[in-house]
Amino acid sequence: MKTFTNYFLFAILFLLIKPIMSKEREPNELGKIFVLTYHKIGDFDSNFTRSRKGFVEDLQTLKREGFIPIQTNDFSNANIKIPKGKKPVLITFDDSSISQFEVDENGQIKSNCAVGMMEEFKKKNPDFPLTAIFFVTPGSKSPNDLFGQIRFTKMKTEFLLNNGYEIGNHTLWHANLNQFRDRIQEQIAGCQREINKFLPDFRIYAMATPYGSFPPERYNHLLIEGKYKGHSYKNKIIFDYSNRLSYSPFDINFNIYRVRRIHGFDKNIKKIVQELNSPTSDAYISDGLEDTITIPQSEVKNLNTEWKKKFKVKVY
Template sequence: MKKKIISSIIIILAFTLMGCSKEQQEITPKENDTTFEEALPEEENIQQEEASQPVVEINYEEVMPYEAGHIMVVMYHGIEDRPPYHRTEADFIKDLNFMYDHGYRLISMEDYKNSNISIPAGFTPIVLTFDDGLSSTFSLEEVGGNLVPKKGTAIYLIEEFSKAHPDFGKEAILFINGGKGAFEGAGTYEERLKWLVDNGYQIGNHTNTHPKLSQLTGEQVQEEIGKVDTLIKSALPGYVVDTITYPHGIRPEDAYRQFVVNGTYEGNPYQYSLGFREGPSGPMVAPIHIDFDPYNCPRVRGSEGEEGDLEWWLNYYENHKDVKYISDGNPNRIAVPSESKDKVNVEKLNDYELYLY
């Protein structure tokens, strides 16, 4: 649930729908007697019920939320026995279990970008990313006439884990290259991407041929980004693609970095909000932090055994909880300790309350 959506619903319910139950949601008025519950799909009713729950005030001195703190964005590739860029099935499940048991909750890249982080008080958001469009990351197989995630793929494992731990969340973004070979398996290219989006996942751009962008001209950078941008939008009409991961973690030369933000390829314009590298290219602060650099975002390699990998950072934050993002559970606030007031980019607060304690 996005913070602004929640806030708008609460206001509308309070002033225009007096007497209606908390499970009801605002919809366009219709000239019939259809009730709110009848007009909405069952899933939307469930989501509205969750959104309508009253905000529980916490003891800020006990929880010590820090909503400008570090948020890990984890870089995975496939579910294969080829470390350090790939994870075995057992190791990936181990990662998910550790995250869950130590207070991490999945959020989408969209909510990360917009600081719409609605997780319970005391918990920490985390974002999962997968590069290269590998079939071991996601592919479909036909079961009983239906296309479903193939067993053993990363998306299948996330789906199964979320069934056992529904409060963990079910979010990830998958970055693909050019051509229609991504997520090879059953179904067409369009059906594979559509399944992901229909089931709450996101698609991002990983360039056409996976080059070192620093070796390309401005025109070539636009071609690398624009080809994949057009490909995704052709497969998913109306879909917004606004996040890119740089191949090898390498950005274009300074003179051409403007073409990451926006550009044109064969008459088709594109525009991007976030660009991710590999490793600690900068501080892993939240997007609301004054030092956040949207086109130089760091990612943590999903592996273990080396300094700076996922295992290393998970252990680091166990011993440095004061620097990581901790939620206050209030979707309408950005809460930080008083001494961290200057760490918040107030220009990005929009309608959120800056709460100091």
């Protein structure tokens, strides 16, 4: 009898708390956005290497916890088309190392590189629109010169663009743009020039500064647009490496030329996912409406009103 009573009480308690547990979070399109940064992929985790096992677990975690990958181009245009209740995530890779994209002697993608693992994950999870941007350093020493394997560089770069990935500028050879401020245009235009050897018509529209370093403010216009020896460039979005969550593009504090990114280390990723999944967090939660920005009353002061020209605004 006692066992039955305990079971009955537990069942009643479960029915009472189930609506609370399953309640969908209210939309907040002024919430923070997870921009995740990886460097190398390897056997073990270290400061700039994510283990292969850990990388796949990251993808599984993102899917399970309601994150939807978006493209940098869409993010820069505030075109975040994801289902209601979901959270956007932007996945980035720096330094174009061979561990990110490696092929065998026949040009077949190796299953243990980042691209190979993402392609396999896409096959197993067709409902998860996995994508990433690769910030490349084509003038670096091998194997960071556009993923090494020069014989396959054209094939690799074409594969990325033809399969939903993006390519961004990380300077010619990973130059610290604060130290090399007199060579900013040379470095950024040089990356564009080298990419065009393999993708003649491709124009890079996004950059991540090496080391997250920026020159003094008077040089910042050169990060956005410039030219060197007949090769020009124009970046519409620039990322740092500050290990902070990004503002929403609709937020008045959002700076499209200094977008924050999170370091892709094991404990750091778990911490951020847990933080954004907290019921009290200020995570970006989609309303699922392409023509509407939905925000709580408490966030009205942070809305960049310029977006009212393009979107409806719903306040609750």
